[in-house]
Amino acid sequence: MQPSDANNRPRGSFAVSSRRGFLGQLGIAGLAAAAPPSAGSAEASPAELTEHYIPASAVPVSLRVNGVRHDLRLDPRTTLLDALREHLHLTGTKKGCDHGQCGACTVHIEDRRINSCLCLAVMHDGDQITTIEGLGAPEKLHPMQAAFLASDAYQCGYCTPGQIMSATALMKEPCGPSDAAVKEAMSGNICRCGAYVNILEAIQTVRKAS
């Protein structure tokens, strides 16, 4: 695996008129005003933890995302979701409620689906993480991605990456064959457009084919 420094990744330029590029430039302007992160260690030794212990503002974290290792320095408050979106620019994973109530941020850690908004990135140092970007590519879709397209299992699409990450994890979990069982297993993914009927159809299509 090739280590990469996500912080050096080029951002959108002013010449390219895109929403994300524009927001990226705002981010750079914002950074200039903020204090630079100070160096610190990931693990304070017991001796360091005194009554006057001052939390280090940035800690080294190594994330293995979609098979690629990324060495980052992160504020310990950084969630896995924010590390993926803001530091690695993997914006397929969505921020919905940011409180573990909607499922838009669902990714796989060591092959299990979790809400990345409730994970502190520093606690997943070295873990294997899979995001929607690691599941398939436009020219080679994962069967679940293809089924969501075929069943028209979305409207606005914002919850879709989370739905698909949940659905692919569900394939390896104990889950009965009935529609009711799938609905229960998918209840952690909310769809405000109400595409549930087609989401269910897409998942059952893949389950029946496998």
Add this chain to the structure above:
Amino acid sequence: MERFGYVRAHDKTEAIALARRAKTAQQGADIRYIAGGTTLVDLMKLDVERPQTLIDITHLPLTQVKAAPSGGVEIGALVRNADLAHHPLIQRDYPVLSEALLSGASAQLRNKATTGGNLLQRTRCMYFRDVAMPCNKREPGSGCGAIMGINRVMAILGGSEHCIATNPSDMNVALAALEAMVHIEGASGHRAIPIADFHLLPGETPQRETVLQPGDLVSHIVLPPAAPGSQSTYLKLRDRASYEFALASAAVVATVDSGHIQRVRIAMGGVGTKPWRFIEAELMLTGMPATTASYKQVAAAALKDARPQSQNGFKVALAQRCLVHALRQATQTV
């Protein structure tokens, strides 16, 4: 979220040595253990919990479910809720625990949340979760917003003039009916506390939710051997079919002999300020015919001390019906 220092604990002794410097016990403390984080990170984002130090205990060897020497089963504090619910030992001997776990949260959260964390899960009271509101649990002395406010989901048993927030855990209800023992490692060694004594009533100190002292670490939970021939059920009633907290729930473990209740354990969720065990109702029901008439009589008696608020009077009838239905379900009474 406020800044905090992050420490990864490599063994229990190290973790306890760090955590015992906390000014208060675990919940709301300045030094906090973190495992699944599904409650704690959520509350830190809301500024309800503001630890200065987080001790990551996820690397401690507390991840086993195994047969206990006593004949029961020992559950490590770091066993994930999903793994516990699907464990063959639990599904075979303690299905009520499996059902309770699977009725809670979502598949994603159950993959992350741990046994110890679920045991210490904090209330969903919206006044507790909103720092703009008064809450004696979060800010002792600030008052209870719920008593004169929106209290539809609040407790009808065990409340005080200072707090009427419910314990939200489904797992805790099953553990109460199974008479689990909570094993704790602390600065002064190891001790085991019955689940019934682990959570505290709010009284005048709603900020204290358990018997844990600074540094105390829940290491594991022990379930006594399953009662021979017992049947059980977990019934959860809520505002939507899934991914919602209970308005009323019941865990029942019963043994029926010749049409009569020989032994029964009853606990309920969604109605009490702690996981609520109904010992008087259990004694009353023992020896009675296993009929709906008996269950209705016992359920009415069980809820006689309920003290509903302005908006949750419905919970008294709901809890009674929940209990009757759970007893019928567990004992397969038509």
